[in-house]
Amino acid sequence: MPEDFNQDQLYDHARLTPQFVLADANSFFASCESVFNPSLAGRPVVVLSNNDGCVVARSPAAKRLGIANGTPWFKIREQAERDGVVARSSNYELYASLSHRMMSIMANFLPEQEVYSIDECFMLSLWDGQRTQAICADLRETVLRSVGIPVSVGVAPTKTLAKVANHWAKNHPGANGVTLWSQVLAQDGDRALASVPVADVWGVGRRLTKKLESTGILTALDLQRADPTAMRRRFSVLLERTVLELRGTPAIEREEDANGGARSQQILCSRMFSKPVVGFGTLSQALGVYAQKACSRLRRQGSLCSRVRVFCSSSPYAPGQYSAMSGQTRLEDPSDDPVVITRAARTALAGRVDPHAAYIRAGVVLENLRDAKGYQTLDGLEANRDRGLGPALDEAARRFGPFRVGIGFGGVRGKGRQDEDTGAEWAMNRRMLSPRCTTRWDEMATVHAR
DNA sequence: TCTGGGGTCCTAGGACCC
DNA sequence: TCTGGGGTCCTAGGACCC
Structure with a gap:
């Protein structure tokens, strides 16, 4: 809670609609790689899936080279190396550790944190727009300074719109990493949602995109204007919820914290x-x-x-x-x-x-x-x-x-640094693994003072 | 030669019961 | 014995997410 909190403000803010705040790291895996290796800053970096199979994360410079997510590394390797791209095997141990630090810092700024994935979480704000903006900007600065990971923040009355706002924050440098959907609406009105392709809406995947496009729904605005009941009948209850969310009505429940050590179903x-x-x-x-x-x-x-x-x-x-x-x-x-x-x-x-x-x-x-x-x-049946x-x-x-x-x-036992594995012939290759600085004593970062 | 890993939710259809 | 309807549980498969 901010320091100058008082009862009157609580009364005042209780009348405001709670806003969902989505904080999401920029190019998370690639950003993690440069935390302990500053020479990577600004360079094209890609992180590969297990067995060094395909690209799962790209730094901004790598994105600018036109490298797409999911591309098999063997297909682009030669060209990439000519372009000076640095490739890394995925180092989940390092990413999980930095994710933990980042999440616990963010939890200090706003309540009801829901860790949605390794690099993003939802929170709630009951403050007005100006106050929310200031808190989010502070959160962003703090994470960047203390963990070294840049995050973007989107704020909106529903999770789906918070996703849209977050995307906006990432793509509009003027936003300085924080976007309040209410401000975008005030400035651009319907043009804002019309500029978002339906494929980019949370919950709309490749299959659904094709079907929607064939019925003339091309943008998030088209989907918002579709009849929710008709969408349910024609597609599914999930899409109905998405339509409601785009209209500003929360319809997606809190997931029970899958990552927080709590329950999962499988x-x-x-x-x-x-x-x-x-x-x-x-x-x-x-x-x-x-x-x-x-x-x-x-x-x-x-x-x-x-x-x-x-x-x-x-x-x-x-x-x-x-x-x-x-x-x-x-x-x-x-x-x-x-x-x-x-x-x-x-x-x-x-x-x-x-x-x-x-x-x-x-x-x-x-x-x-x-x-x-x-x-x-029963006693005796605990075999x-x-x-x-x-x-x-x-x-x-x-x-x-x-x-x-x-x-x-x-x-x-396996050999060398593959020690997470068995050393068996079939065990995965990770030939370009960076040091696990935060979780292994013998791989700690070395800093030179000159 | 070389194409990731870990999840969730919904739906349809079959088996079974009353 | 025959018939139908409604309900529940389970499973497989599809679609989506990061």
């Missing part, structure tokens, strides 16, 4: 392999490792699961036969025990593997989650609850790093 761990995998044996090793990663997330959020699903597939790009399988095991008694869950993953896989297929991707999904605290079985091994593995991972100890292939 936990998924999947990877592309660095090279194709054939046969049950190797596949089962990989799925065992993923099952343990997923299980450790399950314990961290204090849940039990009662269904374990596994899946794997061959490359959809390879000519010839595409092969995919999935299988599941139900647990009679909900569990968070890594032995039970790893074994269940193996059971789900058994008998379903095409012995000739070259699988390039596999994963484990934990489903039917429930709160561990609230769940009790699936081992309260010792899981926590011991968690502690070993915390003290000595991931997978120093594990079940089956999960305990086999």
Whole structure:
């Protein structure tokens, strides 16, 4: 709360409509890369997905070179290197740590923070426009100064409009990173929404864009003017909500903080392999490792699961036969025990593997989650609850790093800095990984004073 | 040679029950 | 035995998000 807060102001502001504030980092992954490497500032930087597959983030200079998100790195690598582009493997450990710092700072400025993704959060403001503007500008300055990450802020009466405002802040340098939708409306009126393509509206993806365009809805303004009930009948209740939101009526509820350690409804761990995998044996090793990663997330959020699903597939790009399988095991008694869950993953896989297929991707999904605290079985029926091994593995991972100890292939050590992985042939490549300055003692940043 | 990972919600259809 | 309607639960698949 601001220092000069007093009761009269509260009374006054209670009559104002609460405004959603969306703070979103600019080119988050790319910005993280330059926090501890200032020589990257202003240069074209791209961050690649696992296995150094495709581009998932670009610095502003990289965007100006016309590099699109999702482009496979191998397709643009030569040209990019000629253009002086710096490529980095994704360093989620570093990004998660900087995200944490950024979120906790922002939570000091406005209430009701909802962490929506690794780089953005919603908050609420009950202040008037001028005051909100000042708070948001201060928030932005503080995050930039103390974490080194530039954020943009959009303010509006609904989440969907806050997204639009945020986009506006990013694309209009005059906004200085903060846009109040009410001010845009006052200045530009309907022209503002008319300038937003319908594809850029939150909740409208590629498929929906095509269908909407074919019915003459091309801009956010067209969508706002469409009949909500008709949109529901023709498309879905989701699009109806979007229309309402564009009209200024909040229709999207608060998601229960997925990232704040709270509940989620499923936990998924999947990877592309660095090279194709054939046969049950190797596949089962990989799925065992993923099952343990997923299980450790399950314990961290204090849940039990009662269904374990596994899946794997061959490359959809390879000519010839595409092969995919999935299988599941139900647990009679909900569990968070890594032995039970790893074994269940193996059971789900058994008998379903095409012995000739070259699988390039596999994963484990934990489903039917429930709160561990609230769940009790009858005495003598707790076969699936081992309260010792899981926590011991968690502690070993915390003290000595991931997978120093594990079940089956999960305990086999990798080489060098790939230590998050098993060192197996199929483990992912990350050849251009930056130091994990904030989470590893031996990778801390070095600063020279001259 | 080389194309990410982790989620959510909605809908339709089938099985089953009364 | 035959018939129909309504309800619930589950699952698979599609679409979307970052």
